[in-house]
Amino acid sequence: MLPNTDFLAGKKGLVVGVANEDSIAAGCARAFSASQADLALTYQTEKSRKFVDPVAQAVDAEIFMPLDVTDDDQMDALFDAIRTRWGRLDFLVHSIAFCPRDDLHGRVVDCSKDGFGLAMDISVHSLIRLAKRAEPLMTDGGTILTVSYHGAEKVVDNYNIMGPVKAALEATTRYLAVELGTKRIRVNAMSPGPLQTRAASGIDHFDALIDDAKTRAPLNQLTTIEEVGAMAACLVSDFARSVTGNTAYIDGGHHVV
Numbered sequence: 494m495l496p497n498t499d500f501l502a503g504k505k506g507l508v509v510g511v512a513n514e515d516s517i518a519a520g521c522a523r524a525f526s527a528s529q530a531d532l533a534l535t536y537q538t539e540k541s542r543k544f545v546d547p548v549a550q551a552v553d554a555e556i557f558m559p560l561d562v563t564d565d566d567q568m569d570a571l572f573d574a575i576r577t578r579w580g581r582l583d584f585l586v587h588s589i590a591f592c593p594r595d596d597l598h599g600r601v602v603d604c605s606k607d608g609f610g611l612a613m614d615i616s617v618h619s620l621i622r623l624a625k626r627a628e629p630l631m632t633d634g635g636t637i638l639t640v641s642y643h644g645a646e647k648v649v650d651n652y653n654i655m656g657p658v659k660a661a662l663e664a665t666t667r668y669l670a671v672e673l674g675t676k677r678i679r680v681n682a683m684s685p686g687p688l689q690t691r692a693a694s695g696i697d698h699f700d701a702l703i704d705d706a707k708t709r710a711p712l713n714q715l716t717t718i719e720e721v722g723a724m725a726a727c728l729v730s731d732f733a734r735s736v737t738g739n740t741a742y743i744d745g746g747h748h749v750v
Contacts, residue, residue, distance in 0.1 A: 510588030520718025526552035535560035634677030670738035679737035686744030710745035
């Protein structure tokens with residue numbers, strides 16, 4: 494767990510994708526808060542708000558608003574609120590992925606056109622939409638982070654269409670890093686090992702991925718959301734001011750085996 498420090502003191506950050514207290518985005522939010530950042534958090538629907546609210550309260554979120562990333566009006570309202578309250582944004586975390594169940598559980602060759610389009614829109618293009626709105630608020634530079642997985646680089650059993658989707662996300666990260674670099678906006682992806690999150694529970698035979706990570710990772714241990722949060726806190730800090738366009742693995746070395 495990240496110790497209480499103040500190396501993010503004064504920084505303003507937006508975390509999108511907190512589903513509950515056990516989600517990757519929640520681990521990031523807690524790490525940012527422990528390092529004294531001021532935070533804005535979002536929840537997808539009123540139904541999901543009750544699961545996100547404990548995280549917002551724990552990190553003393555100054556802005557807590559609904560955000561369905563397919564709703565441009567909600568996205569505009571969120572960034573208007575950030576502009577009004579803070580006047581700037583120092584970092585953004587995008588931790589969102591979705592694919593219709595039938596397409597997720599089927600072969601890539603069987604993925605429907607609509608399912609593929611929806612997965613790409615929510616999992617990838619939403620990062621572009623958020624980055625476009627964050628850019629004018631990052632007047633003194635900033636950091637944008639997204640969350641990927643090793644299935645973007647290698648074929649992972651049962652990860653199916655999300656492999657190509659995450660590959661597109663990582664490529665988008667690199668292109669955004671180049672396009673926004675002249676404004677000192679850094680863009681990176683984090684690639685954690687398999688984690689027991691609600692999103693991961695939708696993958697077939699997920700327990701097999703967990704067992705593989707335990708046995709084959711050089712460190713012989715699973716990643717935790719606290720470890721992902723610690724990496725995120727480092728990446729949005731000035732310690733990583735020359736790091737951009739990267740995919741940071743937090744997986745005990747599993748990706749090299």
